[in-house]
Amino acid sequence: MSVERVDTDSGAAAASNSRYVALVPAAGSGTRLGAGMPKQYQLLAGLPLIQHAVSTLAAHPQIERVYVVLAPNDSHFVSCDWGALGVKVSALYCGGDTRAASVRNGLAELSTQLSASDWVMVHDAARPCLTEADVDRLIQTLSASAVGGLLAVPVADTLKRATAEGLVLDTQSREHLWQAQTPQMFRYQRLVAALARADLATVTDEASAIEQSGFQPQLVLGSAMNLKVTYPADQTLAELILLRFN
Ligand code: C5P
Numbered sequence: 482m483s484v485e486r487v488d489t490d491s492g493a494a495a496a497s498n499s500r501y502v503a504l505v506p507a508a509g510s511g512t513r514l515g516a517g518m519p520k521q522y523q524l525l526a527g528l529p530l531i532q533h534a535v536s537t538l539a540a541h542p543q544i545e546r547v548y549v550v551l552a553p554n555d556s557h558f559v560s561c562d563w564g565a566l567g568v569k570v571s572a573l574y575c576g577g578d579t580r581a582a583s584v585r586n587g588l589a590e591l592s593t594q595l596s597a598s599d600w601v602m603v604h605d606a607a608r609p610c611l612t613e614a615d616v617d618r619l620i621q622t623l624s625a626s627a628v629g630g631l632l633a634v635p636v637a638d639t640l641k642r643a644t645a646e647g648l649v650l651d652t653q654s655r656e657h658l659w660q661a662q663t664p665q666m667f668r669y670q671r672l673v674a675a676l677a678r679a680d681l682a683t684v685t686d687e688a689s690a691i692e693q694s695g696f697q698p699q700l701v702l703g704s705a706m707n708l709k710v711t712y713p714a715d716q717t718l719a720e721l722i723l724l725r726f727n
Pocket of ligand 1: 505506507508509510511521550576577578579580581583584605606607608709710711
């Protein structure tokens with residue numbers, strides 16, 4: 482597990498009254514799932530996929546507000562029934578060409594509402610099985626951190642590097658390898674600065690932008706159940722998890 486760099490400009494003491502907000506990028510088209518509608522709106526265990534994670538975040542007592550980043554032409558979000566939790570949920574119609582651009586645009590919209598040291602928890606709409614316990618663990622582990630971090634799970638399988646033809650080129654050591662998940666939690670100003678500097682074409686999560694800025698995010702043990710729905714088989718698994726545990 483990585484050791485975070487401790488610095489003095491935004492330490493825990495300076496920000497003990499920092500607020501927590503969630504930012505949910507949901508502006509993707511979800512083409513790998515192979516259905517007509519963006520994957521975040523496909524039904525999963527009876528609800529649009531996006532509603533599961535957004536509801537979990539909005540129901541968390543320490544999260545003040547959940548901002549959902551949507552494609553500028555999104556017409557589905559307003560049709561979802563957010564019920565009583567809706568008062569904590571705000572839509573930002575500023576999604577970009579990549580996930581990182583969507584997050585960067587969403588953060589820019591919040592410049593007058595958040596302080597530099599407020600925590601932003603970025604969570605993929607496509608991870609519907611997030612639990613309150615996952616969020617608790619992230620907050621408890623990172624609230625005194627100067628940098629922030631992310632949920633992740635150690636790699637369990639043997640890893641093969643392949644040729645373009647699908648032949649094994651070599652076997653990679655899985656020692657010290659983790660699979661990054663979301664939420665990823667960083668302080669507002671540091672994340673804005675990191676994404677402003679980062680090469681958005683290569684940044685697939687917030688942690689990698691923070692790493693490019695020279696900081697070491699903390700890995701927080703997550704759960705394999707917090708999977709990302711990308712392919713049809715993920716949809717089946719996620720549905721089974723939601724029906725079993727919700
Ligand atoms: O495509 P992928 O599954 O990696 O997307 C992860 C999350 O990022 C999804 O919730 C998706 O809606 C979001 N996303 C976005 N803007 C994009 C591409 C993806 O908000 N341009």
